[in-house]
Amino acid sequence: HQLANELRQAIKNEELSLVFQPQLNIKANKVIGAEVLLRWHHPILGNISPAEFVPIAENTGLIKEIGAWVLDNACAKIAECQKEGIDIRLAVNLSALQFRQVDLPESIASVMQSHRIPPRLLEVEITESMLMRDVSQAIDILERLKEMQIRIAIDDFGTGYSSLSYLRRFPLDALKIDRSFIDELVVDADDTAITLAIISMAKSLRLEVIAEGVETAQQKEFLAQNNCDDIQGYHFSRPLNYQEFTDFLKKRV
Ligand code: G
Ligand code: G
Ligand code: MN
Ligand code: NA
Numbered sequence: 001h002q003l004a005n006e007l008r009q010a011i012k013n014e015e016l017s018l019v020f021q022p023q024l025n026i027k028a029n030k031v032i033g034a035e036v037l038l039r040w041h042h043p044i045l046g047n048i049s050p051a052e053f054v055p056i057a058e059n060t061g062l063i064k065e066i067g068a069w070v071l072d073n074a075c076a077k078i079a080e081c082q083k084e085g086i087d088i089r090l091a092v093n094l095s096a097l098q099f100r101q102v103d104l105p106e107s108i109a110s111v112m113q114s115h116r117i118p119p120r121l122l123e124v125e126i127t128e129s130m131l132m133r134d135v136s137q138a139i140d141i142l143e144r145l146k147e148m149q150i151r152i153a154i155d156d157f158g159t160g161y162s163s164l165s166y167l168r169r170f171p172l173d174a175l176k177i178d179r180s181f182i183d184e185l186v187v188d189a190d191d192t193a194i195t196l197a198i199i200s201m202a203k204s205l206r207l208e209v210i211a212e213g214v215e216t217a218q219q220k221e222f223l224a225q226n227n228c229d230d231i232q233g234y235h236f237s238r239p240l241n242y243q244e245f246t247d248f249l250k251k252r253v
Helices: 002-010 050-060 063-083 096-100 104-115 128-133 135-147 189-204 217-225 242-252
Strands: 016-025 030-042 046-048 090-093 122-127 151-157 174-177 208-211 230-232
Touching: 002 030, 002 050, 016 063, 016 242, 030 050, 030 063, 030 242, 050 063, 063 090, 063 096, 063 104, 063 122, 063 242, 090 151, 096 128, 096 135, 104 122, 104 135, 122 128, 128 135, 128 151, 135 151, 174 189, 189 208, 217 230
Parallel strands: 030 090, 090 122, 122 151, 151 174, 174 208, 208 230
Antiparallel strands: 016 030, 016 230, 030 046
């Protein structure tokens, strides 16, 4: 694969970068963290979405190197923010292959130590299918991450098929409602019902719940009135480069 070969060079050529999408706690009206999103600027093709290249990176094993790069750079940014007096939590997406590495907790620990950042400022996002593939291995990895006090969120929640009885066996902190349900929230009765069910499920499991892809004031208002804790999406902020992100945070305090 041509793109796979170019992806192999992308780290060395400094074509990868990170952007940061702020997350808002609705009640407190405070930024509670940000999701780290990977970007690839190809010299000829321009920007290529991670939705396109992450699967290639998974299939070729390149995701190990790229995932390590993301973690290292995200932790470096947490440390840089702390130096500027900004205490901000960053959430990193883990790929399926990364999550299956049995030494994942140790490698995260060593990255955190080398940047001297407190574990409470790091969150990992994993999907339901990553949990359900091998439940006992997933529990083992998550428990080790939890012992290290890393925060754990389930991404794209509602699109997989995890059951309530399984979910309570995992040491989770938050559910992220997939943006496909938020898109037509209030307008579509089914999406509205699913969103309310996820919020109620999160509450009964004592998990924090965040809605993704919130684009309108109406969606935010509905979520606020129905006890959703946090929102992420273009309505609050698009993903920002590091300079824009720190400017955004400084303007809010
Ligand atoms: O930011 P964007 O909408 O382009 O992201 C598209 C997809 O790529 C999303 O599913 C997102 O979770 C995933 N993604 C973004 N950044 C990363 C990353 O650093 N690692 C992994 N594994 N996936 C990512
Ligand atoms: O799968 P995951 O949830 O990690 O993907 C996050 C993706 O959603 C990112 O690529 C980000 O660019 C995108 N995104 C973030 N906010 C919005 C939004 O309000 N609307 C839409 N359509 N996409 C969004
Ligand atoms: Mn995500
Ligand atoms: Na998502």
